[in-house]
Every structure is written in C-alpha cells, then in structure tokens.
Amino acid sequence: MPTTESDPSSPLTANALALGQSRGSCGLLFRPYWWDAVSEASTFDQPVQRRCDVAIVGSGFTGLCAALTLLRNGRSAVVLERGRAGFGASTRNGGQIGSGNQKFRVKTLIALRGRAKAEEMLREGTRMLDHIASLITQEDIRCHFRRCGRFRAAVRPEHYEAMARDMEDLARIADVESSMVPRSEQSSELGTEKFFGGSLLPNDASLHPALYHAGLLERIKAAGGKVLDHTPAQHIVPVGYGFRVITNRGVLFARDVIIATNGYTDGLVPELGRRIVPVGSGLIATSELSEQLYERLLPRNRVYGNTNRAFYYFRGAPETRRIIWGGRVGRLAPSKSPAAFRHLARDMLHVFPDLKDVPITHAWDGQIGYTYDEVPHIGCTKDGIHYALGYCGTGVSRASYFGTKIALKVLDKPDSGTSFDDLAFPAFPAHPVAKLAVPVVETWYRIRDAANF
Ligand SMILES: Cc1cc2nc3c(=O)[nH]c(=O)nc-3n(C[C@H](O)[C@H](O)[C@H](O)COP(=O)(O)OP(=O)(O)OC[C@H]3O[C@@H](n4cnc5c(N)ncnc54)[C@H](O)[C@@H]3O)c2cc1C
Numbered sequence: 001m002p003t004t005e006s007d008p009s010s011p012l013t014a015n016a017l018a019l020g021q022s023r024g025s026c027g028l029l030f031r032p033y034w035w036d037a038v039s040e041a042s043t044f045d046q047p048v049q050r051r052c053d054v055a056i057v058g059s060g061f062t063g064l065c066a067a068l069t070l071l072r073n074g075r076s077a078v079v080l081e082r083g084r085a086g087f088g089a090s091t092r093n094g095g096q097i098g099s100g101n102q103k104f105r106v107k108t109l110i111a112l113r114g115r116a117k118a119e120e121m122l123r124e125g126t127r128m129l130d131h132i133a134s135l136i137t138q139e140d141i142r143c144h145f146r147r148c149g150r151f152r153a154a155v156r157p158e159h160y161e162a163m164a165r166d167m168e169d170l171a172r173i174a175d176v177e178s179s180m181v182p183r184s185e186q187s188s189e190l191g192t193e194k195f196f197g198g199s200l201l202p203n204d205a206s207l208h209p210a211l212y213h214a215g216l217l218e219r220i221k222a223a224g225g226k227v228l229d230h231t232p233a234q235h236i237v238p239v240g241y242g243f244r245v246i247t248n249r250g251v252l253f254a255r256d257v258i259i260a261t262n263g264y265t266d267g268l269v270p271e272l273g274r275r276i277v278p279v280g281s282g283l284i285a286t287s288e289l290s291e292q293l294y295e296r297l298l299p300r301n302r303v304y305g306n307t308n309r310a311f312y313y314f315r316g317a318p319e320t321r322r323i324i325w326g327g328r329v330g331r332l333a334p335s336k337s338p339a340a341f342r343h344l345a346r347d348m349l350h351v352f353p354d355l356k357d358v359p360i361t362h363a364w365d366g367q368i369g370y371t372y373d374e375v376p377h378i379g380c381t382k383d384g385i386h387y388a389l390g391y392c393g394t395g396v397s398r399a400s401y402f403g404t405k406i407a408l409k410v411l412d413k414p415d416s417g418t419s420f421d422d423l424a425f426p427a428f429p430a431h432p433v434a435k436l437a438v439p440v441v442e443t444w445y446r447i448r449d450a451a452n453f
Helices: 014-019 033-037 061-072 106-113 115-138 157-174 183-188 209-222 291-297 338-351 396-410 431-451
Strands: 051-057 077-080 150-153 179-181 198-201 226-228 233-239 242-247 250-259 277-286 303-306 313-316 323-328 360-370 377-380 386-389
Touching: 014 338, 033 209, 033 360, 051 061, 051 233, 051 242, 061 077, 061 209, 061 386, 061 396, 077 250, 106 115, 106 157, 115 157, 115 396, 157 179, 157 198, 179 183, 209 226, 250 396, 277 338, 323 338, 338 360, 377 396, 386 396
Parallel strands: 051 077, 051 250, 077 226, 150 303, 250 386
Antiparallel strands: 150 198, 179 198, 233 242, 242 250, 277 323, 277 360, 303 313, 313 323, 377 386
C-alpha cells in the first residue's frame, strides 16, 4: 500500500504512525516513557566483591525482591545485571497489576490441575496482589500504586457471556470480587462504542514501574546490598560449599545462587534455558491529552485490556493524562523503527478514533518469559541453583511475590511454600523451533481473533 511521508520536523501523530506515514522516527523516542522519571546512575566503578551469601542473576522485580528479603533477614546479597539496573521487563512494562487469575478460565484451570490445586493457585493469585500492596506500603515506596480496578472489555457479545460465567466461577471457588458492566452502561467505564460490555475487577491496581523499581533499588542500597550493573553472570560452577559465579569483572563465591532472568533467560543454566521462550511485547505513549478528552475516554482512570487472544492493554500514565498502549511487537520490522509499533497505533485508533491527531512520543519493547504450561515456576535445579521465572506477561505482582518466596526458600523459612512448588516444570519439546515459531503463533492468533474461530 503506498504511503505519504510526513514532514520529519513535525511530531508523529497516532494517525501517521498507524498509516505508516513517518519519515525517520519523527522525534519518536525509542525508550520506555517510564525511564524519563529515573536517573541512570551506574555502579560499574564498584568492584565485584569476592564472597557473599547469595548471588542473584537479574535485577528486575524478582531479583530485587529476593535481595531485599535476604538483606532484611541478615544475609548478604549481590545482584548481577547484564545491562543497566532494571534493564529488563521490570522497567518497561505497562504497570498494570493483576493476580494472574485471568490467564486461564477457571473451568480450564480445573480441567488441567484438578479442583483443589486450581483453588489453591487462584487464592494465591489474590495473595500476590495483596503482597505487592503491603510491600510498597511497608517499604514506603512512592510509585503511584493505586487500587484503580481493571476493566476487561469484551470484543464480541459471546466473550461478555463467557467472562460473566468465569467471574461467577472465580467468586465461587476463590472468593474473587468482580462485577459485570453491560454494554448499555459501558460509557461510565470507557469513552468508546467498540466493545460489548466488560468485567470489572476492583482490586487490580496500577503503578509507575520504573519508580517502583527505583524504590526497591534504594531500599537495597540502604540495607547494604549491592546491585552491579553491566556485570553479566557468564558461568556458574558448583563447588563443594556453594558456587563460583564468573562475571566479566571477576569471580564471586556464593553459598546460594538465584536465577531471576525471566524473559531474558539464555543458556547460562541450560536446564532453565530450555524451559523459557522469550516473547516480545511493545508499548507506545501519547503526549498529554486535554483534561476534557482524557476524562471522556478513561472516566474512571483504571487499567484496561480486551478479550482477544492477541490482546492489547492500555491505561493513563500517572499525573500526566498520557495514554500508554501496549500489545505484541511487530516482529518483521527493526525494533527501533516506527513500523514495529504501527499495529499498536492502529488498534488504539480503532478504539479511540479521537486520538488521531495526538502525537506519539515514546515507543519501546521488552521480553516476557513464556513457559510451556503458561504458569510461572519456582524451585531449584538438579545442581541446587534456585530460580523463579516464567510469568507469561503478568509479572508485576507475581515477580515481586515469587522473588520474596524464593529468598524465603533459600533462608529455609516455614512460610516459603507456594502452591506452585510441586508443579512439574516442562521443557519446550523443540525449544529452538518454539522460539522461532513465536511470530507465526502471534499472527495465527490475530487471524483467529479477526475471524472469530
Ligand atoms: C512491554 C512489557 C509490558 C508488560 N506489561 C505488564 C503489565 O502491565 N503487567 C504485568 O503484570 N506484567 C507486565 N509485563 C511482565 C512483567 O514486566 C515481567 O513479568 C516482570 O517484570 C518480570 O520481572 P523479572 O525480574 O522476573 O524479570 P526482568 O525484569 O525481565 O529482569 C530480568 C533481568 O535479567 C537480566 N539478565 C539476564 N541474563 C543475565 C545474566 N546472565 N547476567 C546478569 N543479568 C542477566 C536481564 O538483563 C534483565 O534485566 C510486561 C512485560 C513487558 C516486556
């Protein structure tokens, strides 16, 4: 399809991005909008210490919550990070906080796991939401945490009916509070006619991910912990009394090691590498909207998503009336090009056509960690290396909770147990093929969503 190129000196509007009418990047910043709020202090000048109780690989929410728990219990912890601190998904995500309970319909989860296990997992999902709320309060982290509620919009009438039945099941089996909003009342939730009503989970929440991450970092530093950026763990070698962790900047001896690399997991621990497939996820941020427009589109200022297989999600950014819109990344275009984010602008304008002249200021992506059975896993490898990963795209609360729990396991605390402990952790049957197949599966999901089969 021929496209008209826009003036490179003018900002890139949502409409121009959606139509592919962009020359160069048109001032679009290919970095997370959230990073504007935090400074980029490096620890590269700090030496790698020789010994610690626990070495943690990965400085996202999992790694930092593990470190904080260990430090609060009198252990020394060193976090190793390949990029800048928080390089991974933890400072790139949408900041939507859910329980993970919507990953499967309740009936599907019961069919897969049995009723008792399904109930345990669903109740624990709710506890994960409460855990992040109390962690933020206890540690006094200023990150705009808010129990704003989640509205999940039905793309088709039958999706609304299916969600209503699922919400009833959730209430019955795990006492999860929710309500349904029919299409006739939908304008109180969203300024669009595109959906067929939706479900409302009032306890779901939102935060500013980079501020939450920065708050955790500060608490770790204050408690005497170390987070070493630009220091990848290159090899982990079991020795009699623990592990030698070899980095680009020296060797660290640790009694225990925790792997907290989620969607950035590679072959460092091959047993884990075979169990995670990284899937790209992208976001765009609009410039600030007028108060009137913002309140018409998002009158309750919640977090939002839809019911498609290849779903999109959106919310307002705290204190600025920008819209942050996310979904899968466009795999066929270079990740730092407007073309990689074109479909996000198209989806956004389908829902909110009034945003067509609004400039898009930021576009970025990150990697989520998928497991074969689509549930996160926590445990220990056959060599005794601890891990917590595989949040399948719902990781703000789950990574914080699993990070805390894996540290409690290292500490051998009685409250370290989770209902995920005894789940088998299957490898992908043909891992290299599974990694390559991700874009094909995404396209297939989009086709099925469009054709409704
Ligand atoms: C674009 C996007 C949007 C998302 N939106 C949401 C959302 O709205 N709500 C939600 O609940 N979840 C969301 N998620 C998922 C959520 O962000 C993640 O599940 C969560 O942040 C995972 O945290 P983590 O600490 O386990 O991993 P990460 O934050 O990804 O951290 C892993 C770190 O490990 C490091 N690493 C890897 N290998 C090594 C090595 N060898 N040595 C040293 N360091 C290493 C990486 O550099 C990386 O920084 C989103 C994810 C993405 C990418």
